[in-house]
Amino acid sequence: MAHASDGRSLEFKLPDLGEGLTEAEIVRWMVEVGDVVAVDQPVVEVETAKAMVEVPCPYGGVVTARFGAEGTELPVGAPLLTVAVGESAADRPARDSGTGGAAAGSTPVEETKAGETKSGETKAGETKAGGSGNVLVGYGTSEAPARRRRVRPAQSASAAAPSGWANGRARDADAADGPVPVISPLVRRLARQNDLDLRELTGSGPDGLILRADVEYALRATAAQGARTAGPAPEPQAVAAQAPAAPAGRTSGGLRTPLKGVRGAVADKLSRSRREIPDATCWVDADATELMRARTAMNAAAGPRISLLALLARICTAALARFPELNSTVDTEAREVVQLDRVHLGFAAQTDRGLVVPVVRDAHARDAEGLTAQFARLTEAARAGRLTPGELTGGTFTLNNYGVFGVDGSTPIINHPEAAMLGVGRIVPKPWVHEGELAVRQVVQLSLTFDHRVCDGGTAGGFLRYVADCVEQPAVLLRTL
Template sequence: MSARTAGRAVAGTRVFLLPDLGEGLSEAEIVEWKVAVGDLVTVDQSVVEVETAKAVVDVPCPYAGRVVALHGAAGEARPVGQPLITIAPADGGDEPAGHATYREEERAGSGNVLIGYGTGHGGTRRRRRPRLTLAPEPAAEAAVSPVPPAPVGTVGPSSAPRIPADAGGDAPASGMSTDGVVPPVGDGTAPAAATAPLVISPIVRRLAREHGVALTGLRGTGPGGVIRRADVEAALAAVPQQHTGDLGRPAAGAAAHGEPAPADASDVVIPLTGIRRVIADKLSRSRREIPEVTIWVDADATALLATRAAINAATPDAPVSVLALLARICLSGLRRFPQLNAHVDTEGQRIVQSAGVHLGIAAQTDRGLLVPVLRDAQRLTTRELATALAETTAAARAGTLPPARLTGGTFTLNNYGVFGVDGSTPIINHPEAALLGVGRIVDKPWVVDGQLAVRKVTQLSLTFDHRVCDGGVAGGFLRHVADCVEQPALLVANV
């Protein structure tokens, strides 16, 4: 696709190529340009936000000067190594106020490093300088008439109009919406300012656009006020007479009350792109390559909950979650049965047991199922595990984890009990060899010392690659986990 340019080519222009953004990533989708043709940029200034199959990433530019071309528009996928933005030397008198040192910084080199890519030019020290701030356009009122798509040749936050969610039509999403800006409409009078919606997930933006939900009127329940998918769905449920979306979907109210779909309703087509495509490919590959087996056992978790309550009563300022205790139990089991902390190298025809436990935690997010990784988790204390788990899962749901934190796991812990289910036979997170699943903890009748009692019971399941071990090892690991759940004091013997 040809780039959007301003004027003729300028001598000394430099083309910045889309860098390698993570292991196995060959392309990235442009979410939102943060600069426009004609803008001045500084070294390390974030110029575009892109979405890979694993994360949303701000891409900094290693060059300073004036933007003369943007290669690609919002919603377009760009291959790694292809042109992203073209920068020309700024005119003599065009340096922005407060940026007189940007030429010197470019010569000194950047300190910003992406995976497989560094913008440095040999210097290890760099001067700090203020960022170039683009003047925002006036925001429109929440209720506006549909706005036509931006004309060809304009792109970026300083020139591209923001299409409101209820505008309809085929205009693509403008990317990570943090400003909620639309150009003036009508007679050109200045509109009133609107609260800027904070939306991270493209799925949430797409859902709101397709159902005509104005994001400017929603209050986000996510971290920092981020609008989540649940917020959009709640808005849909609250409007029973909402009109049919632009893809011919039935009205939200009709779906919520079980009414039949309109006669002209059409199928919903959801492209397998981004994270959804990676999930599909990885799960399909796991099912093709791994001869998996699932075993399970019920365990009395009464003592585990009592242990957690005692820990948190002693140190209420640093609480420990049940998930952290389960992670500690997994680490104890993998120390005793390291065969499960491994993967099969099919090309080399060998089994590789990992020296460290890189613990993956399955987390459901608005972007799909992600498995952020705690590297060398065996080195963390139980309280450190609790802190790391809370921070990591929150960052995964907010979409702020770098791609490197979503790869390289050696064993996965999946707490599907949060969905209110007892058991599951999950698919192994390829290329790992095993996955421990934990169901909900509920009151059940249980025999204790020959007497029937009501206890807190959970179901534990282990799905394992039969190539790395046999049932004896897998059963031994799961029994050890169950024993530690029922008698947490057993963990002390392995510390």
């Protein structure tokens, strides 16, 4: 995560944030060059595919450099900042504005082989990871010999870049056999998995840096062209020429928004669910009048208020105890259905950053009050972007209350790798035959989308009917408490 470069200066790298996360986007720097930081003081806020997190620095001293501007994506292990430690660091001025000091927002500049360290600086805005001038060639990959090319103060960005990068082609006499400049190893892997030659692309980043959007655009263009029955296939250069001038922003075709961070992770997961899970959906209308009355009676008594979602969650855990096949996952490599002995209940929460699914651990062991408290805590954390990776993963069954959006029904997409999801529509007054007479009752539509590999329609229907019976007659639930 860090190493000493000269005995007094320590380099802090983007740490492993857990749960398989391989990159993060810098959202906000919390320190500037010249600031004095304490051990474990948060120095930068980053957004991963799971959540927004503050990253603390394990060293105390003076910040001498920052790597990457806000909005830059960095892979795990990339340098974040350097800190001068020891007595000499404490004696340094907080903001050295002289010619030998680094300006706020500056980054060191160097040209070294991977693993070597040399000092040097440049002005703010001249260099940044994925920004103007500071191009990291092959960083974080196993391809050799990977070299970091960074602008020295006496050079311009164009002077430091290899010839040919200005027109987006990473080929010249020195770099013809070397790595192509890409924003992260994930981009290189994406191209490799799809047999895409990076040398045929025109990078839309600074100095021809190839971004993820460039690779994805080229893949889409190639797929679209291959689907046509008429006309010759375009040359690779023609596909590259279609790359957008910028990965995001308004173009002649409309507004482009990169799928990254939380939204990107959700998109990937939903796509994978549709590809891998043969799902089916069944639904039923239920009279929720008695459930609503029971909740009103609970909240009239002393103690914390009980949420409707908590009551539905308690019904779900009771139903899963009777139909454990739906609390499963499929091990595709072993071709086995793995039935799980604990219910970690996910619930869909809409936030400004997109849809997230926080997870209530051991929901089967919690009562209605405990579930209400957990839903409130996790919902607040989700809207603030403070959910940890552990609170967003590991779910075994998901409850989706889409009724809050004013809709009656839906066919939800299963939260991969789970086996089922219960959807709950809005509860509204409707005509209903009650005890042989037509009456106005509080009616809700319940839908269950399930993985047909783990059970058949009889099991899924039995689960949904039990849930509906508990909604219509909450006393049914007492039999399993």
